[in-house]
Amino acid sequence: MGKKSRKRQSRPEGTPKPKRHEVAYVERPFEGLPAETDLVAMREIIPAATLSVRTTAEHGDREVQLVTLLPDMLPAIHRDDDAVLVALQTGMRSGDASRDVAAALLEALDLEPGSALTTAGLPEPGPRLQDVLDLTGPFEITVRDSFDFWLTDEAKQDDNVAAALEQANANIVPTVKVDGVRSAYWVRMGAREFLRWARPEDQEQVLNALARLHAARESAVDDGAKFVGAFRSAGILIPVWELAPGTEADELAAPLEAFEAKLEQALASTEALTADERRARAGIVSRQVSLR
Incomplete structure (x- = not known):
């Protein structure tokens, strides 16, 4: 036919x-x-x-x-x-x-x-x-x-x-949920450890809060950690930190609870970003990745 x-x-x-x-x-x-x-x-x-x-x-x-x-x-x-x-x-x-x-x-x-x-x-x-x-x-x-x-x-x-x-x-990347906070995940990729933390707040508010902390040199979640950027996915922001070599997931609960208090204070701020904070925000935006 x-x-x-x-x-x-x-x-x-x-x-x-x-x-x-x-x-x-x-x-x-x-x-x-x-x-x-x-x-x-x-x-x-x-x-x-x-x-x-x-x-x-x-x-x-x-x-x-x-x-x-x-x-x-x-x-x-x-x-x-x-x-x-x-x-x-x-x-x-x-x-x-x-x-x-x-x-x-x-x-x-x-x-x-x-x-x-x-x-x-x-x-x-x-x-x-x-x-x-x-x-x-x-x-x-x-x-x-x-x-x-x-x-x-x-x-x-x-x-x-x-x-x-x-x-x-064999293809599973080691991943552990950090206790004490919501939706924070430790991951080991090769010889490096990272923290990925899915945040429920508005994406732009999270970016502003991270910019305030980054400009004040307070964006590290733990000693030796470094804020490296963020993912955007499904309408929320997932900030990412590279951790000090060898950091394990169970070492992060207390530092993250302390950092979240600082982050929430920055989220609550309604003041306009300073020049340094705007530069920090632009740097974060330039390194962000949108996931599908």
Whole structure:
């Protein structure tokens, strides 16, 4: 059958193609969710983590695991044991990450156990995570050093599966959530350690506050640490510090609590930036990176 014939068979000639409704762009897609900054971190800077959530009664009152990444960049898996895993790091990107994840979640709930969502396309407008999830839940993130959450205990007994899992785990960059503060993550890259701290405040306010501290030579979070720039992602800012060589995550809790007090004071300032602070801000902006 020729191309023209196939086309005519699927849609009669002269019939207008149904118009697809695109999802509107949302600069800060996870705003309003209790774990906004952790969700952004899971989407962009954490290799392996899970976050347990529960859907509303309207959507089945089901426990679901939001996860960083699934095998082959799958959007979602409905495991044999009936656990539902929905990925934040996928190749599918509309203008609203919250709508993307919610669409995959709702489709995964309808899958048979033991199935994966493999062909999720860009969704049309519809429920977002803010509509689908019970927002009174704890929303606690668990950072992991393995992707073993992908599998049931039975599946892990398969030698081929275990080998594939070991290979995936080898690519995980060591990452630890720092205790005592929200959404601060220590990471070791080669022989260097860094701190990435997702902030919930308005991006421009965070930039101004960091500029005030940087101009006053108070932008280090710890002795030997150096503020090196920031990521922008999903409407929030993620400042980055290079830490003194050998610094471990458990050494950062007290220094970060003390630094956060200084940062909050700088955030509260309503005075115009001085010339030195404006120069510091321009330097920070020149080094920032926008992530998708």
